[in-house]
Amino acid sequence: MGKHPKYSFVVPAYNEEQNINVLHERIKSLMKNINNNWEIIFVNDGSKDNTLDILKKLAKENENVKYIDLSRNFGHQAALTAGYKHAKGDAIISLDCDLQDPPEVISQMIEKWKEGYKIVYARRTNYRKDNIIKRLGSKFYYKFLGRFTRIDIPKNVGDFRLIDKKVLEQINNMSEHSRYLRGMVAWTGFSHAFVDYKRPDRKNGKSAYSFAKLVSLGMDGMFNFSVLPLRLGFVLGVFSIITGLGLLLYQLLDVIFTGAYYHLYKWLTVVLFIFMGFVFILIWIIGEYIGKIYDESRNRPYYIINEKENFDEDINV
Ligand code: UDP
Numbered sequence: 001m002g003k004h005p006k007y008s009f010v011v012p013a014y015n016e017e018q019n020i021n022v023l024h025e026r027i028k029s030l031m032k033n034i035n036n037n038w039e040i041i042f043v044n045d046g047s048k049d050n051t052l053d054i055l056k057k058l059a060k061e062n063e064n065v066k067y068i069d070l071s072r073n074f075g076h077q078a079a080l081t082a083g084y085k086h087a088k089g090d091a092i093i094s095l096d097c098d099l100q101d102p103p104e105v106i107s108q109m110i111e112k113w114k115e116g117y118k119i120v121y122a123r124r125t126n127y128r129k130d131n132i133i134k135r136l137g138s139k140f141y142y143k144f145l146g147r148f149t150r151i152d153i154p155k156n157v158g159d160f161r162l163i164d165k166k167v168l169e170q171i172n173n174m175s176e177h178s179r180y181l182r183g184m185v186a187w188t189g190f191s192h193a194f195v196d197y198k199r200p201d202r203k204n205g206k207s208a209y210s211f212a213k214l215v216s217l218g219m220d221g222m223f224n225f226s227v228l229p230l231r232l233g234f235v236l237g238v239f240s241i242i243t244g245l246g247l248l249l250y251q252l253l254d255v256i257f258t259g260a261y262y263h264l265y266k267w268l269t270v271v272l273f274i275f276m277g278f279v280f281i282l283i284w285i286i287g288e289y290i291g292k293i294y295d296e297s298r299n300r301p302y303y304i305i306n307e308k309e310n311f312d313e314d315i316n317v
Pocket residue numbers: 011012013014015016045073074075076079095096097098100202206207208209
């Protein structure tokens with residue numbers, strides 16, 4: 001058995017045969033100047049190329065290279081979760097396998113961690129170039145998410161980050177199945193810092209994040225952390241009732257003061273607006289309850305303690 005590592009790198013890998021050795025070399029040469037006590041955990045997420053063979057070989061030759069081979073493709077967030085569960089370091093750095101997350105940034109992240117920050121996000125200052133739809137999508141998405149979330153999920157950060165083992169323990173204890181890790185990390189609320197960097201384009205292979213996968217990740221972020229889907233029913237309901245009442249009042253006054261005649265369908269339309277409004281509001285109320293059930297079912301801790309002092313040993317809550 002190896003010794004207790006100080007740093008853990010967690011790297012999900014899906015069809016990354018061209019990148020694994022290069023990434024390993026780059027981390028090795030980076031860590032030479034920082035600390036030689038580290039481990040790197042690759043998670044093979046059901047790759048269809050030679051990723052697994054390369055990992056096997058690398059792990060045989062290097063004690064601090066570890067790998068987990070998932071039985072099939074479970075997706076980036078699940079792969080990261082598997083890596084997190086196996087990480088033993090005091091600081092855990094998650095990064096992509098495709099060399100888009102440059103090592104220079106890692107050394108800055110470690111500096112911030114040494115200053116005492118428990119979470120260090122790498123924040124990209126440029127937008128993705130690979131695909132105009134993805135680029136516009138992500139720009140729009142972060143604007144939107146920022147406006148409607150309960151907790152502050154930092155903008156323009158992906159899953160390239162450093163977390164302290166205190167944070168890792170919390171994440172590993174969260175039992176929810178739809179995992180939007182960047183939101184979960186932010187939710188813990190520990191002190192955080194940013195390191196800005198320009199994200200280069202992927203060099204080898206192509207992005208495994210299809211547009212569909214990106215949308216599904218975005219949905220997880222939206223539905224797990226935002227109140228917008230819930231509020232929509234309320235907003236629609238109020239809008240519909242106000243519109244209905246306004247029209248009704250207008251027609252009534254028109255009839256009373258000018259003696260105008262309105263067809264039955266016009267009265268029905270107005271009544272429809274009002275009734276639909278009530279239905280929307282009912283749906284919203286049900287939605288609020290479902291939201292509460294969802295919150296309960298996730299079984300998150302009520303609070304997370306950062307530090308405490310002068311308590312008796314036997315109080316351990
Ligand atoms: N990845 C994974 N499973 C997947 C898709 C991606 O483990 O189903 C890994 C991939 O190997 C990479 C990281 O997740 O290390 C980010 O993927 P990608 O580079 O395709 O995303 P992008 O950089 O385009 O956001």
